[in-house]
Amino acid sequence: MENYNIDEYADITDVVCPMTFVKAKIALEELDDGQIISIKMNAGEPVQNVPRSIKDEGHQIIKLLHNEDETYQLIVKKVEDE
Amino acid sequence: MTITVAGNEKEYDAGLTVTTLIAAEEVETPEYVTVSINDEFVASGDFETTTLKDGDNVEFLYFMGGGR
Amino acid sequence: MAFTNEQMERYSRHIILSEVGVKGQKKLLNSKVLIIGAGGLGAPVGMYLAAAGVGTIGIADADTVDLSNLQRQVIHTTADVGKPKVESAKETMLAINPDITVNTYHEFVLASNIADIVKDYDFVIDGTDNFPAKFLINDACVLAKKPFSHAGIIRFQGQLMTYVPGEGPCYRCVFKSPPPPDAVPTCSQAGVIGAMGGVIGSLQAMEAIKYIIGKGELLTGQLLTYDALKMEFRKIKLPHGDHCAVCGKEPTITELFDYEQAVCGVNYDE
Numbered sequence: 001m002e003n004y005n006i007d008e009y010a011d012i013t014d015v016v017c018p019m020t021f022v023k024a025k026i027a028l029e030e031l032d033d034g035q036i037i038s039i040k041m042n043a044g045e046p047v048q049n050v051p052r053s054i055k056d057e058g059h060q061i062i063k064l065l066h067n068e069d070e071t072y073q074l075i076v077k078k079v080e081d082e
Numbered sequence: 083m084t085i086t087v088a089g090n091e092k093e094y095d096a097g098l099t100v101t102t103l104i105a106a107e108e109v110e111t112p113e114y115v116t117v118s119i120n121d122e123f124v125a126s127g128d129f130e131t132t133t134l135k136d137g138d139n140v141e142f143l144y145f146m147g148g149g150r
Numbered sequence: 151m152a153f154t155n156e157q158m159e160r161y162s163r164h165i166i167l168s169e170v171g172v173k174g175q176k177k178l179l180n181s182k183v184l185i186i187g188a189g190g191l192g193a194p195v196g197m198y199l200a201a202a203g204v205g206t207i208g209i210a211d212a213d214t215v216d217l218s219n220l221q222r223q224v225i226h227t228t229a230d231v232g233k234p235k236v237e238s239a240k241e242t243m244l245a246i247n248p249d250i251t252v253n254t255y256h257e258f259v260l261a262s263n264i265a266d267i268v269k270d271y272d273f274v275i276d277g278t279d280n281f282p283a284k285f286l287i288n289d290a291c292v293l294a295k296k297p298f299s300h301a302g303i304i305r306f307q308g309q310l311m312t313y314v315p316g317e318g319p320c321y322r323c324v325f326k327s328p329p330p331p332d333a334v335p336t337c338s339q340a341g342v343i344g345a346m347g348g349v350i351g352s353l354q355a356m357e358a359i360k361y362i363i364g365k366g367e368l369l370t371g372q373l374l375t376y377d378a379l380k381m382e383f384r385k386i387k388l389p390h391g392d393h394c395a396v397c398g399k400e401p402t403i404t405e406l407f408d409y410e411q412a413v414c415g416v417n418y419d420e
Contacts, residue, residue, distance in 0.1 A: 029172035146302025
């Protein structure tokens with residue numbers, strides 16, 4: 001899935017585990033089913049754990065982009081559970 | 083015969099009534115215990131006449147009034 | 151309603167859980183739970199529900215804090231002795247979580263006032279220590295179609311069950327009517343291990359939370375019993391009392407009434 005339009009942006013570089021996932025989860029909650037969010041996160045623990053946790057919640061990971069400044073952009077499509 | 087009383091298997095003679103079982107199990111405050119056999123309540127007025135059979139599952143439910 | 155940064159952090163361990171999440175936490179914040187009795191059971195229930203962010207907590211109790219309460223009623227402290235229990239409980243709950251609202255009812259629940267108190271809440275906790283109150287709470291909740299958690303503790307034993315309208319038996323299906331005053335010991339006469347309130351009250355808080363977030367299986371149609379000396383939990387299946395006087399097919403109890411109090415139960419606790 002290469003073509004996508006980003007509907008929302010979130011930045012979780014200002015917090016540490018477990019607030020990284022909490023903040024990402026809250027941002028995802030605000031979206032409608034099928035909307036796409038770009039989540040900015042730090043290297044290391046956030047990029048190792050947050051994408052996996054988001055996937056475990058049933059959302060679709062579209063892409064992980066490596067930024068110039070050693071941060072990452074995680075592109076996620078919201079999948080409504082119930 | 084073998085019956086289950088509060089989760090434990092027990093051996094009793096056939097023809098045992100609920101009243102006799104309550105005495106044998108030394109149930110505390112026997113006048114106020116609720117009894118179920120195979121997940122059905124037995125009316126307290128029927129304790130004398132209700133006999134248990136092999137394989138029955140008996141539970142005693144007690145008033146527990148505390149909370150403070 | 152968006153979460154503030156403080157709420158995000160305070161409730162983070164709930165939000166992380168897939169069964170709770172943002173939606174479940176919002177349900178908790180919008181929920182209203184009434185705790186009747188600020189004693190051994192009501193103390194942990196109040197503290198855990200306040201911490202969980204149950205948005206509105208009602209607490210009803212006519213008593214004042216006594217030194218003999220402190221062995222188990224962990225919501226009160228030594229400095230609270232002599233204070234109305236509802237005030238002391240409110241202070242503790244708000245100290246844990248200023249995000250919530252606490253309504254106090256410094257009175258005994260009686261047939262004359264209980265319906266009016268219960269009607270504003272989503273879930274009721276029976277944390278009382280006497281049978282007249284336990285039957286009154288049952289009848290009031292059945293008639294008002296409110297779910298509630300019954301519990302009782304004595305010595306090293308505890309029990310609880312959850313009533314949800316239309317989904318299983320009520321307390322009166324199991325126990326037809328109160329035993330005569332003083333026929334069955336309550337914990338003021340028989341004693342109780344303090345941590346018992348913690349175990350059983352925490353389970354009541356758990357039932358309230360599960361009901362509010364709509365996850366898991368409740369103790370409907372089951373009585374959970376706990377024997378601390380044997381360290382044994384048992385779930386006893388409860389049949390529905392088709393002939394129950396209040397929730398059966400042809401109920402004979404259609405309005406609330408008070409039972410006589412035990413003489414030595416004057417220090418009772420709702």
